[in-house]
Amino acid sequence: MANSASGESIIGRLVKIVSAFDDRHTSMSVAELGRRTGLPVTTTYRLVNDLLQERLLEREPGGDIHIGTRMWELVSRGSKMLGLREAALPFMEDVQAVVQHSTTLGILDSDEVLYIERLGSDKTIVDITKIAGRLPLHATSSGLVLLAHSPSSYQDSFLARPLTKFTETTLTDPAQLRRHLAGIRQRGFAAMPGVIVPESSGIAVPVFGPDNTVRAALSVVVPRNEENAASRVPVLMAAARGISRALGWRGELKGTLRQSH
Amino acid sequence: MANSASGESIIGRLVKIVSAFDDRHTSMSVAELGRRTGLPVTTTYRLVNDLLQERLLEREPGGDIHIGTRMWELVSRGSKMLGLREAALPFMEDVQAVVQHSTTLGILDSDEVLYIERLGSDKTIVDITKIAGRLPLHATSSGLVLLAHSPSSYQDSFLARPLTKFTETTLTDPAQLRRHLAGIRQRGFAAMPGVIVPESSGIAVPVFGPDNTVRAALSVVVPRNEENAASRVPVLMAAARGISRALGWRGELKGTLRQSH
DNA sequence: GGAGGATTACCATTGAGCGGGAATCCGAAG
């Protein structure tokens, strides 16, 4: 920005400021914000005041500040997430009504699954997905579905890097994963028992856009001991097709391999 | 910012840029963005490129740009809306399951109701609420609930200004509205037949925070001809209490008037 | 091939942003 010192753009600082807030820290004093962002004190105060002016941040009675309603509103309204969410929600409600555990919708972003919607807060089941939360691709059923339908060049580069092993069942071997991904494409769904948390297992299916590429992964998390997990697949698939259609998808293009004639 | 000409801060421009996107325009060319915002061409391109750098905006194959996933993620994760939403959603699902029409959660912001959550996309019923959408306070059941529980100084200033009459049943007279608000406080809910659209009517109840102030309004929209609309009130009230409790509310403080002994 | 628009490249100008330092405010502890 004008002047340098830090050599960082205002926009970069905005990102720092907004990033300082998360689900565990939705509000804090300006001083603390300065500490968390590492910005010079004076600068922090000036920026915060500018943002308060525009209602992008808000000051609460105690003096602490938090992300402003206006910011949430502008971003939510203009973002494509809303459209995807709108299309998906009715179907997710149906799934939720039948499956009774938690239903999530995730997209691929920056080599991770980003969950953009989630229904059901059943405390009896371990489920670490959160809205606007991220999890690794190779350790979630949603992630595997998204990865399985990515361009192979992307898969290659992703599988080339070291993968964390979360539990016994987490696959980390590239060759093994490749075979697994092929299976997912073949069967049309991914079922992963306890890949991140041993107690629960996830089932995920792909959601397609008009161009027949995968837009998102719809998934449910169920207790691992539940043996009829596979019975959930048809419900999920039907819902995913509904969502896809709502997004403008018109069925597989000719030439795409099908399950059966 | 550095240099003036327009005499506008970068932050103001950011707001302009983000505001240029809405649910009907989730993506556009940079040139069009420049037109919509009224910013100089070159400036628009430069700003957009900076934002693309930070992944706050994203470029799609066609060249059009849209609000970036990162922006949505950062704002959603850090915003207090998520907490409110998380608390409310399970109860909203229950209401939705029983009432079958659309269930919404709205807060008071800038003299309007801002809807932050909505379940149910029943096309058979006219419902103009949208997530991140706004509607006037005096013409929605949610708005009236929020207004009824606002500080009287705020009510005064709000009622002092001219109010738009949307349908026959929209109340616009301050005195009449005041009486109505008193009734809402007394009964604990607002029921408005066709205040904005004649075909549907809304029922709303307040959601309280730990300090016993109203945080939000929970409401359902049902067809107007449905005469047992009142029967929906208990469900809503129970759900609202559940949400309030999830927010840390601990029941009415002593001294607060109750419906009955 | 050419007209109209979108996008990029170039560049001189300058005041908005910067941030150190000091003063002030405020609440809690002594």
Next chain:
DNA sequence: CTTCGGATTCCCGCTCAATGGTAATCCTCC
């Protein structure tokens, strides 16, 4: 009441990042 540590605001000169014209280039349709 005084002290003390932290949060917040004020002040202010420096300077380069941001600005936004103009012009060149790149696309796309007719």
